[in-house]
Amino acid sequence: MKLEENRAPDPKEEPVAGDRQEIMEIAMRAGHILLENGAEISRVEETIDRICRHYGIQSANSFVLSNGIFSTMGNQREEFFARVQHIPVSGAHLNRVAAVNQLSREIEEGKHTIADLERCLDDIENMPGKRNIVQIMASAVGSGAFCLFFGGDLLDSAAAFLSGMLLYVYILYGGYRLSRLVEHILGGALVTFLCMVFYHLGLGHNVSSMIIGSVIPMIPGVAFTNAIRDLTDGDYIAGSVRMMDTALVVLGIALGVGMMFTAYYRITGGNLL
Structure with a gap:
């Protein structure tokens, strides 16, 4: 019928x-x-x-x-x-x-x-996503809050707030045109550079807390959680692929941060940490 x-x-x-x-x-x-x-x-x-x-x-x-x-x-x-x-x-x-x-x-x-x-x-x-300004401000607030959580003070949190905000402007208006690995390398380098600038301007005292808080918006928490759930459910292929994807994101962020610290050290001979 x-x-x-x-x-x-x-x-x-x-x-x-x-x-x-x-x-x-x-x-x-x-x-x-x-x-x-x-x-x-x-x-x-x-x-x-x-x-x-x-x-x-x-x-x-x-x-x-x-x-x-x-x-x-x-x-x-x-x-x-x-x-x-x-x-x-x-x-x-x-x-x-x-x-x-x-x-x-x-x-x-x-x-x-x-x-x-x-x-x-x-x-x-066709459900609309969050407006760009909402995503940018959520990134800024999250960065500032995580900076406090990881041991920063209020000035460190303010610097992380600004870095997280500028980071998401980059992601929304420029980073999406690049490959995922390059996007996260440049994102890690960008927040590290911004935190260094804010540190030298006197806005913040603990560079490591500022950087850790600022990179949080790029961390693929949902993908990592789903990878663990897939692995525990026995979906080993899917879980491994998602785990590899999250690992590449973290690797890209670490490369960007490390490259910026290396460049700072070679230029100034100083150590911020």
């Missing part, structure tokens, strides 16, 4: 061939949004499986990596289907992840038709 557009489908009904392919495409699209925006592997696989089974597809199987989804369907009763999607490693947008999770719950409650799902996923993909 063909699914009607004006009612939510009964999961006990058998979808016809065209419906099965449309359901699989929608399930993969939901998984794509989750994976692209920072969800862990188990969440992506579970969401795809829930959507397919709710709409009556019993033979669906998905294999998810940190940058790709492989989905298949087919047995004696259901026609064969196979799709592969490549999802580049990118940043986290947890509001979109939360929206897809909520949509998945509503699907299990029978609140959506197939046409509804297309519109809902369009809305989720």
Whole structure:
């Protein structure tokens, strides 16, 4: 029986061939949004499986990596289907992840038709991110707060506040055009240079605390947490890829900081630490 557009489908009904392919495409699209925006592997696989089974597809199987989804369907009763999607490693947008999770719950409650799902996923993909000024100020406040946490005083925190603010201006308006490794090398060098300048201007006393606080906005905390969760869930390939990605980010930051300290030492012969 063909699914009607004006009612939510009964999961006990058998979808016809065209419906099965449309359901699989929608399930993969939901998984794509989750994976692209920072969800862990188990969440992506579970969401795809829930959507397919709710709409009556019993033979669906998905294999998810940190940058790709492989989905298949087919047995004696259901026609064969196979799709592969490549999802580049990118940043986290947890509001979109939360929206897809909520949509998945509503699907299990029978609140959506197939046409509804297309519109809902369009809305989720078009959800606006945080405004640039909000991201810049969040980076500044976070940098200043972490500087205090790591032993800096109020002047150190003020310097880290300014460094974190200028760092995110660089990330939003210049760094995105570069490769991830180069972006973080230059970012680490930038905050180190700024903290050195502020130190010599008398704004701050502890350069190490200022630098540590300033680089915090670049630390990939969500990616690192997801890598640990993937490894503990047995997704060793995905977890290793994410762990390597976070390690490259940290390496880039360390290289930038080290290069700036080396240049300072060779130019002035002094030591700030």
